[in-house]
Amino acid sequence: MQCITTGPYTRRIESSEGRKLGIATHIPASGMGMRGLSQNRYKEAIILYPDRIDYWKPESIREDQKKLLILGPYLPLISLEEVLHLPTENQLPYLARLAGVLDRLFDHEDFISPLFGGSVYFLDDSGVMILPLGWSQQILHFLSDDFTKRLVLHSSLPGRSTAKQRMLFAFGVLWYRAVTGQFPFDDTEDKTEPDILPEDAGDQEVLNNPAQEMEIDVEERKLNRLFPPPHLLEPSLPAQAASQISSLLINDSNNLPDAASLETAVSECHTWMTSKTRVVGEQELALKKESELVYKKRMRRFVVQRTIRKRSGLIAAAALGVVLVISIASSLIGRALEPPRTLGLQPQEVVRTFLESINTMDHEMMSGSVRNGAGSDLINSVLQIFATVQVRQAYEGRYVHVSPQQWLDEGKPPLPESTLLYGIANLEILDSQQPGDDPEGMTMVDVRYEIFSPDIRQEVASDGRTIAASYYQSGIITQRFILEHHRNAWFITEIVTLDEESP
Structure with missing residues (x-):
C-alpha cells in the first residue's frame, strides 16, 4: 500500500484494491484514541450540494506513521485548512460554496461541529463534505498547532x-x-x-x-x-x-x-x-x-x-x-x-477504597488516601465529572451519573439520553507485598479493573429529534500501587500503569 500525502488532512492510498481517500485524523494509533475512533467508524460524512445530499462511507481504519487514517472511496478534494492558507481573494469562492449549502446543513445539525481545517472539505465536483460531529471532536482533541487553536x-x-x-x-x-x-x-x-x-x-x-x-x-x-x-x-x-x-x-x-x-x-x-x-x-x-x-x-x-x-x-x-x-x-x-482517612486500613483496603471512591465520586476520600500528588490526574477527572453532574442535576433536575459496576450488575440496561457512565468495575487484587516489620516501610499492591468513561454522541432519534445518545469507552487497566506508612496510616504514594488493553 502506498500512502501519498495530498494535504494536512488528506492522503491518497494506492493499493491492489484501487485508489482510496484517507482522512488523516492525527489520532495516535493506540489506546483510547483507537477505541474511540473505532466506535465512530461506521458513521458517514455528509456531502452537500445545492440540489442534493450524498454521503461518504468509511471502509476501514488504517495506521500511517503511528497515526490513524479513515479510509473510504476516493474523492478529489481540498480541505478547509488548505483554503484558509490561500491568498484571501482565492478563499472567497470556497466560502461562497459553503454558504450555498448552509440551509441544507441546518437540516442535519448532527454534522455541525467546531469549525477547523479538518472538518470541512471542498470536492472538485462542487460538493462540500463535512465530517460527523463525533469524528470532528475526536480529531480536534489531538490537534495542537497554533493556527487551529486560534x-x-x-x-x-x-x-x-x-x-x-x-x-x-x-x-x-x-x-x-x-x-x-x-x-x-x-x-x-x-x-x-x-x-x-x-x-x-x-x-x-x-x-x-x-x-x-x-x-x-x-x-x-x-x-x-x-x-x-x-x-x-x-x-x-x-x-x-x-x-x-x-x-x-x-x-x-x-x-x-x-x-x-x-x-x-x-x-x-x-x-x-x-x-x-x-x-x-x-x-x-x-x-x-x-x-x-x-x-x-x-x-x-x-x-x-x-x-x-x-x-x-x-x-x-x-x-x-x-x-x-x-x-x-x-x-x-x-x-x-x-485522624488520617486511611487510619486502620490495611494496604489492600486503602487501594480498594481509593478505586471504589471513583464510582461514588468521593474525591475527598481519594485525596485523603494519597500523598506526594499520587493519582492527581484520576482525582482531577473525578472532580470534573462530579462538577458536571452537580451542574446538570441543578439544571436538568435529574441525576445523570451511573456507576459502571451497578450498571453491569443490573445487566447493562439501556442508558438514558445524555447519561454519564463513569467509574470502574470488576476490580481484582492480583498481588500484594506484605508490609515488613519496619512501620515506616513501603508495600505494593497490584490490581486490575475495567474503567469506563462517557462518550456522548449526537444522533437522530426515530421521531426525527437530534438527541445526545449515551455511549461509553472502556479499557482494562493493570496497575501497581506503592504505599508508604505515615502518621500511623498507609497512604498511596505512586501509581504505575503496567498494562492497558481493550475489553
Whole structure:
C-alpha cells in the first residue's frame, strides 16, 4: 500500500484494491484514541450540494506513521485548512460554496461541529463534505498547532446558542478574515486599530487609562462583540457584505442574515476583491470615519464599565480575602488535627477504597488516601465529572451519573439520553507485598479493573429529534500501587500503569 500525502488532512492510498481517500485524523494509533475512533467508524460524512445530499462511507481504519487514517472511496478534494492558507481573494469562492449549502446543513445539525481545517472539505465536483460531529471532536482533541487553536478560539460562539447560530458565527469569522486579512477578535494582527482614547475621551480619561485596563483578550472581545467594523479596515467593501459580516458576528438570533443570501453576498465580495481598483470615494471615507467613531465609543464604554466593575470588586475581594484567610487557616488546622482517612486500613483496603471512591465520586476520600500528588490526574477527572453532574442535576433536575459496576450488575440496561457512565468495575487484587516489620516501610499492591468513561454522541432519534445518545469507552487497566506508612496510616504514594488493553 502506498500512502501519498495530498494535504494536512488528506492522503491518497494506492493499493491492489484501487485508489482510496484517507482522512488523516492525527489520532495516535493506540489506546483510547483507537477505541474511540473505532466506535465512530461506521458513521458517514455528509456531502452537500445545492440540489442534493450524498454521503461518504468509511471502509476501514488504517495506521500511517503511528497515526490513524479513515479510509473510504476516493474523492478529489481540498480541505478547509488548505483554503484558509490561500491568498484571501482565492478563499472567497470556497466560502461562497459553503454558504450555498448552509440551509441544507441546518437540516442535519448532527454534522455541525467546531469549525477547523479538518472538518470541512471542498470536492472538485462542487460538493462540500463535512465530517460527523463525533469524528470532528475526536480529531480536534489531538490537534495542537497554533493556527487551529486560534481558529477554534475565534470561531467558537460564547454562551448558550443553537447549532445554527454557532455555524453562522463561525462562517462570519471566516468571511471577516478573508476580506480583512485578520481575525475579528484578535488585535495582535491588527496594526490599523484606532486609538481607543481620542483626545476628548472623557470618563476621567477612562479612569486615568491604566495600561492593564486596556488589554482585552479574545474571549472578552467575543463575549462583548468588540471587533473593528469591516468598513474600518476595508472602506471600499460592498455595503451589503459589511452589514452581513457584522450581523453574523453580533449573532443576534432575531437579526441573523438569511443563509440563502450569503452565497450571493460572498460572491459579490469576490468580484470586489479581484477588481483591479477598489475605489474609495468620499462616501466610503465618510463611512470609515463613522465606523471608527462608533468603534471607539463602544471600546471606551466597555473599558470604563469593566474598570469600574474591577475596582468595585477589589474592595469586596479584600474583605472576602480576610474571611478566606481565617477560614483556610482554621480548615488547615482542623485537618491537621483530624485522624488520617486511611487510619486502620490495611494496604489492600486503602487501594480498594481509593478505586471504589471513583464510582461514588468521593474525591475527598481519594485525596485523603494519597500523598506526594499520587493519582492527581484520576482525582482531577473525578472532580470534573462530579462538577458536571452537580451542574446538570441543578439544571436538568435529574441525576445523570451511573456507576459502571451497578450498571453491569443490573445487566447493562439501556442508558438514558445524555447519561454519564463513569467509574470502574470488576476490580481484582492480583498481588500484594506484605508490609515488613519496619512501620515506616513501603508495600505494593497490584490490581486490575475495567474503567469506563462517557462518550456522548449526537444522533437522530426515530421521531426525527437530534438527541445526545449515551455511549461509553472502556479499557482494562493493570496497575501497581506503592504505599508508604505515615502518621500511623498507609497512604498511596505512586501509581504505575503496567498494562492497558481493550475489553
